[in-house]
Amino acid sequence: MTNITTFLLMGFPEDQVLQRLYAAFFSLVYLAALMGNLLIITLTTIDQHLQTPMYFFLKNLSLIDICYISVTVPKSVMNSLTNSHSISFVGCASQVFLVVFFAGAEFALLLVMSYDRCAAICCPLHYEAIMNRGACVQMVRASWFSGCVYGSIHVAGTFSVHFCGSNIVHQFFCDIPSLLTLACSGEQTLEYAFIIGSCCFGFICFILVVVSYVYIFSTVLRIPSAKGRVKSLSTCLPHLTVVTLFFFSGIITYLAKNFKSSSSLKVLISVLYTVLPPTMNPLIYSLRNWDIQMALGKLIAGKLFRRLFKFKYRRTIKGMVKLLWLLVFQELRMSEDDDDSIHIKALIPRISIEMLYFVINKLQITISK
Incomplete structure (x- = not known):
């Protein structure tokens, strides 16, 4: 409940030259992320040799990355070019929901992909039975559904408070910690509840990923040939890199926002988990992937x-x-x-x-x- 109808996104400096430079930079980054992820989706769709569970999950990860970066960057670029920083209350709520939705879905899908690698290396003889087409589809649906639930909970908790006073958000998109600083009451309680909930969700997923890789590494160490060990680990390294990048960028972001720091530093840190993972994921997965x-x-x-x-x-x-x-x-x-x-x-x-x-x-x- 609030009297505020619009928010002002003031993440970037007001200087028009700097705003245009930021717009040009983020436009190039957005196009690179879009082209890289669309290329992976195209290759995994049309190539018959890539019709496997691992590439099916990779295709969905690329789709999530496209949606994830498209929620924040285009709006920010348009605001910089038009020198208009306003976003409606409904638009801000939608942006919060979509950011949390795609972030939660991506983390859940990364957990599914770790299970896929664990099944492929630890149970190779039963892999096709475990990761059949129906099971893969259900896992992807569960990832999208968990992200939807996660986003709904957080957007409901954030916009149930009463906003008063300033409507200036010191970010380039509607970010929950930045919005909670505008709340009249219950700010600290909601902020701590949000941080605890986010950390619990991320920590559980990360622990499950770690457990999967403990089984993977224990199985790989039992492989007699060095070439076999290297080949097995090479299929897991891209996924492990992506998980580490996504998890630690999110942790750094929300830990840094609880300490006193400049607005520019907070914006830079936010780029870590909203722009960097969708841009780097196609490079990480295709750089040394012979099939791709x-x-x-x-x-x-x-x-x-x-x-x-x-x-x-x-x-x-x-x-x-x-x-x-x-x-x-x-x-x-x-x-x-x-x-x-x-x-x-x-x-x-x-x-x-x-x-x-x-x-x-x-x-x-x-x-x-």
């Missing part, structure tokens, strides 16, 4: 040569490019496993012979027709 890189190579070869070469040998050239991509990546992967450096000169004869066989085969098929 191979799918990207096939997509580029297919789309590029379909547009550039519209003649009868188009399929032959496209196939040669796919073959070249496959050979180079296979050789790189083998050299990485054997701890040897890649020698391009030694790879050229093999590529030439493979391509010659490929062209001869295509010519024979063409002549026979």
Whole structure:
């Protein structure tokens, strides 16, 4: 219950030049996050080799990241460009709900992904039975539902107080701790309740993730070959990195807001958990992921040569490019496993012979027709 109908988001300096610089920077970051996550969604949808539970969860994580960063950044950029800092009461409540909703859903999904990795490494023979299509869909639904419940509870608790006095929010979006400082009564109680509730939810999820990785590491240590141990751990490192980034950025944010610090520092810290994870997740998951890189190579070869070469040998050239991509990546992967450096000169004869066989085969098929 409140008489305030609008809030003023004053997270960035009032200088117009600085505001435009912030708008340009956040626009580039937003486009990078959007393109990276959309690319992962596209690859995991169209490539048949990526139709596995791990990539199904990764596709949903990318979708959550797109929604998560889209709640805060576009509005902030538009406010900076138009020099208008106002947001309606309903708009602010919606923003609070969506931020908490997607943050909770992402944390729950990261917990599900840790269970998936645990099942894949600890129970490989029963993995397909454990992580069947129905179970994966139900886990994703549970993640989205838990985020919805989490967001509903916090938005109801935040906007049930009476706001009076100033309507200035020293943030670039409607953040719960910043809003609670505007409350007339019950500020400290609600703020402490919010922090305790958030920490409990995050701590439980993090403990469950840690338990999953304890089982994973204990299983990996029993693998006799060093190559097998490295291969098993390489599938878990991206997920562990994302969990650590997301969890500790949130912890740092809400611990820092309870100490006296400047508004600029609070805004910078808020960027850690609202902008950084959605932007970094695609890089973390695709940087050393051979399956993603191979799918990207096939997509580029297919789309590029379909547009550039519209003649009868188009399929032959496209196939040669796919073959070249496959050979180079296979050789790189083998050299990485054997701890040897890649020698391009030694790879050229093999590529030439493979391509010659490929062209001869295509010519024979063409002549026979």
